[in-house]
Amino acid sequence: MDQTDATGAAPPVVRGDDGLARPTWAATDPLLRDYYDTEWGMPVRDEHGLYERISLEAFQAGLSWATILRKRPAFREAFHNFDPDAVAQFTDADVERLLADAGIVRNRMKIAAAITNAKATVALRAEGGLVDFVWSFQPATTPAPRSYAEIQTTSPESVALSKGLRAKGFAFVGPTTMHALMEAIGMIDTHLVDSHRRGTSGVWASVPLHGALSGDAR
Structure with missing residues (x-):
């Protein structure tokens, strides 16, 4: 499929063989396409899910999101399915175990942050929760x-x-x-206007959209 417009630039969205329009980053790789179609931009309102996403977003820094998605099963196994109570109890021995795990991103600072954030998540329950x-x-x-x-x-x-x-x-x-x-997690909807996923989260059904009338966006 030709994915360039009249100027030779890639268009914002690409229509797939299923007839659905997606951004170019989610148009070809099956893993990214499935993630875009089923997860990205959907509301996450449970502590476990939110802690996992905060952790994975931190591990993604400097890397591609595809890399993190491919490693997500290994991350879940290594971090006890991102149970904050379990990760908050990790010791130095667990840090060394994780640094030796080729299935995850082996970065000491990011691993330490995941443990720190598990402890902070548990502590935040006293103030209403994460x-x-x-x-x-x-x-x-x-x-x-x-x-x-x-x-x-x-x-x-x-x-x-x-x-x-x-x-x-x-x-x-x-x-x-x-x-x-x-x-x-759907707190903002940055699906491109022409994408088939625009507005599917339900979060913004009755809330103004930047540029919805003028065509201008933030």
């Missing part, structure tokens, strides 16, 4: 991007979420990583 805390940073509106150029990598809300989580003892939760998290 889910309520993270979702409290949901913006009032969501972008309506028509091209990749209109999708930001940070936002005032992701900066605030990063600062808030750091204040609660979390690590490896920078503004860019938190913006990616917000996209992944």
